[in-house]
Amino acid sequence: MKPVIETRQLGRFYGEGDTLVRALHQVDLQIEPGEFTAIVGPSGSGKSTLLQLMGGLDNPDEGTVLLKEKAISEMSGRELSDFRRDHIGFIFQAYNLIPVLSAAENCEYIMLLQGIPAAERKARVYAMLEQVGLKGKEQRLPNQLSGGQQQRVAVARAMVSRPDIILADEPTANLDSQTGMDLLDMMHELNRQQGMTFVFSTHDPKIMERASRLIHIEDGRVIGEQRRDEG
Amino acid sequence: MLMLRLAFRNILRNKRRTVLTMLSMLGGYVLLVLSLSVQNGSYEQVIDFFTKDSTGHAQISEVGYQQRATLYKAVPASDAFYQQLTSLPLVSAAAPRIKSGALAYGETKSFPVQVVGVDAQKEAGLSFLAEKIKQGRYFNAQPNSDGYFEVMVGAAVARQLQVALGDELVLISQGADGSLANDLFSIVGLIGSTESLDARTVYLPLLAAQNFFAMPGEAHYWVVLAGNYRQSDELTAQLNQWLADRPELEAASWKVVSEEFYKTMQADIEGGYIFYYIIIFLVCIGVLNTVLMSVLERTGEFGVLKAIGTSPSRLFFLIIQETLLLAGLSCLFGLLAALPLNYWLASTGFALPEPMEISGVVMAHMKGQWDLAVFVEPALIVIGSVALIAVFPALKAARIVPVDAMRGL
Numbered sequence: 001m002k003p004v005i006e007t008r009q010l011g012r013f014y015g016e017g018d019t020l021v022r023a024l025h026q027v028d029l030q031i032e033p034g035e036f037t038a039i040v041g042p043s044g045s046g047k048s049t050l051l052q053l054m055g056g057l058d059n060p061d062e063g064t065v066l067l068k069e070k071a072i073s074e075m076s077g078r079e080l081s082d083f084r085r086d087h088i089g090f091i092f093q094a095y096n097l098i099p100v101l102s103a104a105e106n107c108e109y110i111m112l113l114q115g116i117p118a119a120e121r122k123a124r125v126y127a128m129l130e131q132v133g134l135k136g137k138e139q140r141l142p143n144q145l146s147g148g149q150q151q152r153v154a155v156a157r158a159m160v161s162r163p164d165i166i167l168a169d170e171p172t173a174n175l176d177s178q179t180g181m182d183l184l185d186m187m188h189e190l191n192r193q194q195g196m197t198f199v200f201s202t203h204d205p206k207i208m209e210r211a212s213r214l215i216h217i218e219d220g221r222v223i224g225e226q227r228r229d230e231g
Numbered sequence: 232m233l234m235l236r237l238a239f240r241n242i243l244r245n246k247r248r249t250v251l252t253m254l255s256m257l258g259g260y261v262l263l264v265l266s267l268s269v270q271n272g273s274y275e276q277v278i279d280f281f282t283k284d285s286t287g288h289a290q291i292s293e294v295g296y297q298q299r300a301t302l303y304k305a306v307p308a309s310d311a312f313y314q315q316l317t318s319l320p321l322v323s324a325a326a327p328r329i330k331s332g333a334l335a336y337g338e339t340k341s342f343p344v345q346v347v348g349v350d351a352q353k354e355a356g357l358s359f360l361a362e363k364i365k366q367g368r369y370f371n372a373q374p375n376s377d378g379y380f381e382v383m384v385g386a387a388v389a390r391q392l393q394v395a396l397g398d399e400l401v402l403i404s405q406g407a408d409g410s411l412a413n414d415l416f417s418i419v420g421l422i423g424s425t426e427s428l429d430a431r432t433v434y435l436p437l438l439a440a441q442n443f444f445a446m447p448g449e450a451h452y453w454v455v456l457a458g459n460y461r462q463s464d465e466l467t468a469q470l471n472q473w474l475a476d477r478p479e480l481e482a483a484s485w486k487v488v489s490e491e492f493y494k495t496m497q498a499d500i501e502g503g504y505i506f507y508y509i510i511i512f513l514v515c516i517g518v519l520n521t522v523l524m525s526v527l528e529r530t531g532e533f534g535v536l537k538a539i540g541t542s543p544s545r546l547f548f549l550i551i552q553e554t555l556l557l558a559g560l561s562c563l564f565g566l567l568a569a570l571p572l573n574y575w576l577a578s579t580g581f582a583l584p585e586p587m588e589i590s591g592v593v594m595a596h597m598k599g600q601w602d603l604a605v606f607v608e609p610a611l612i613v614i615g616s617v618a619l620i621a622v623f624p625a626l627k628a629a630r631i632v633p634v635d636a637m638r639g640l
């Protein structure tokens with residue numbers, strides 16, 4: 001199968017000279033449709049950097065990222081944003097909701113960009129928020145929600161537009177373990193039922209267990225990989 | 232709709248800043264409306280006064296007279312001509328005039344003067360001649376009991392010749408038939424001041440001027456008024472159409488008749504724009520600052536919006552839209568303030584502490600203009616320049632690299 005995302009000799013550096021940090025170095029990866037992949041590694045190993053580069057949120061210093069076999073560097077700003085809109089859902093390490101929009105509106109936003117009719121948008125948003133356990137809190141603004149609730153809105157926002165792939169940077173880090181596992185179950189469900197591809201970073205061994213593929217990184221390099229059959 | 236709601240809520244987010252920004256836009260708008268109103272109002276007054284006082288809104292003369300006025304180029308001054316002329320729909324008043332030069336003699340002195348022959352009755356209903364009399368009275372169309380025609384003289388003439396009411400005045404010039412023209416007149420009125428445009432003019436009844444210059448039944452031109460000087464082009468076109476079967480005659484608007492005055496007016500009006508540029512500049516500085524601030528503050532959010540698929544152009548327009556919304560609302564509120572203020576300016580106005588002279592016309596009372604353009608133009612200017620100002624921060628937001636932007640969040 002053709003990879004959804006491919007990186008070739010990907011590198012991202014910060015600073016220069018003596019203080020040069022190779023946040024990411026010579027990373028070759030292929031993410032195939034339907035994967036449920038975890039990127040694991042110690043803090044500062046480059047997980048966030050990798051996810052950001054894979055989604056075209058940052059520009060690499062070396063190598064290329066290909067989205068459905070097209071190099072990001074050859075895409076216009078418009079093409080790239082359209083690709084993100086239509087194919088990628090992001091869940092950031094910080095929740096990153098738009099503070100002036102309600103939970104429902106935060107979720108509705110991408111579908112609005114996609115030109116989905118209002119009635120359908122609404123139905124999908126309410127169903128999705130219910131799924132993440134936020135029924136009845138649809139009209140709340142982010143600052144009227146707890147951290148975990150905000151995280152769940154962010155998850156709902158990423159998934160409601162039904163992207164091909166979701167890039168999630170420690171989606172469960174700020175949640176208690178029960179909520180974290182519930183969220184993971186939900187992601188897994190979507191992965192199995194709808195074939196949605198997931199790539200997420202995590203520190204949590206319990207979460208790693210669920211992944212079908214584990215990519216270990218350290219000091220910006222891929223140091224190992226494990227594949228597991230669905231359990 | 233969601234985009235508009237987003238823009239609207241962003242505006243409401245920092246209420247204090249929004250209020251300050253709106254106040255500067257609102258203030259700029261009101262200031263622009265009022266100054267435009269006063270400027271237009273005073274030029275309207277000046278042009279209205281000048282055209283009624285001297286040129287009329289249009290003139291009919293023999294072809295070539297406007298370029299080079301000579302004694303010999305004449306138009307009919309008949310009643311039939313007058314009847315036809317005043318029956319044209321746009322014409323509200325008309326009067327024939329004769330205009331030439333002469334040498335004037337008082338008891339001991341001589342002075343070169345401009346001689347203007349006017350139809351006593353028609354002229355009174357058209358120009359301010361009767362109102363300009365400082366001493367004495369308006370002349371009669373017919374000679375007095377001694378057989379002399381009555382004249383009114385400008386202040387400079389009276390002073391130079393040291394003549395007063397009741398004195399005699401001798402004029403010497405050349406007649407249209409080549410003969411020597413000279414005659415004796417009786418002064419019955421003194422006109423204006425030495426500052427007036429016609430300070431060096433001697434006014435004769437038309438019949439006297441026709442006799443003096445040997446051009447019976449004729450005049451040099453007809454002065455024609457429409458309802459308003461703004462109709463002068465239309466009026467001129469109508470007159471020329473009417474004159475189509477008299478190729479020797481033509482009509483010209485006041486802009487041609489007194490080209491110099493027209494050009495000074497244009498230059499003055501353009502000079503007044505500097506004031507507007509200053510107001511706009513001040514508004515823009517305030518707005519640039521707030522828009523920049525609000526964009527900088529929300530860099531992180533823009534990063535998120537972009538990360539989840541908002542195109543650069545959409546972000547760009549989101550910011551432009553926010554600014555336009557703000558400017559539109561400000562102008563709307565500004566209109567509420569500008570309407571009564573300008574109504575007062577246009578209906579009552581105010582007296583100038585010191586009279587002001589514009590192109591020879593003295594103005595002591597300023598009035599505004601009550602016109603749709605006075606309200607609309609400043610709104611367009613404010614909204615337009617504010618939108619232009621927002622382009623820079625909007626471009627900045629559109630070019631954001633999501634990760635860099637989100638780092639600050």
Ligand SMILES: Nc1ncnc2c1ncn2[C@@H]1O[C@H](COP(=O)(O)OP(=O)(O)OP(=O)(O)O)[C@@H](O)[C@H]1O
Pocket residue numbers: 014015021022023041042043044045046047048049050
């Ligand atoms: N803007 C930056 N400037 C300088 N160095 C940076 C910057 N962003 C990241 N780094 C460095 O790059 C390396 C990788 O950072 P990254 O955030 O990808 O790590 P991570 O694996 O996501 O860590 P964590 O598990 O703590 O989230 C780190 O050493 C970090 O200090």
Ligand SMILES: [Mg+2]
Pocket residue numbers: 047048049093169
């Ligand atoms: Mg990280």
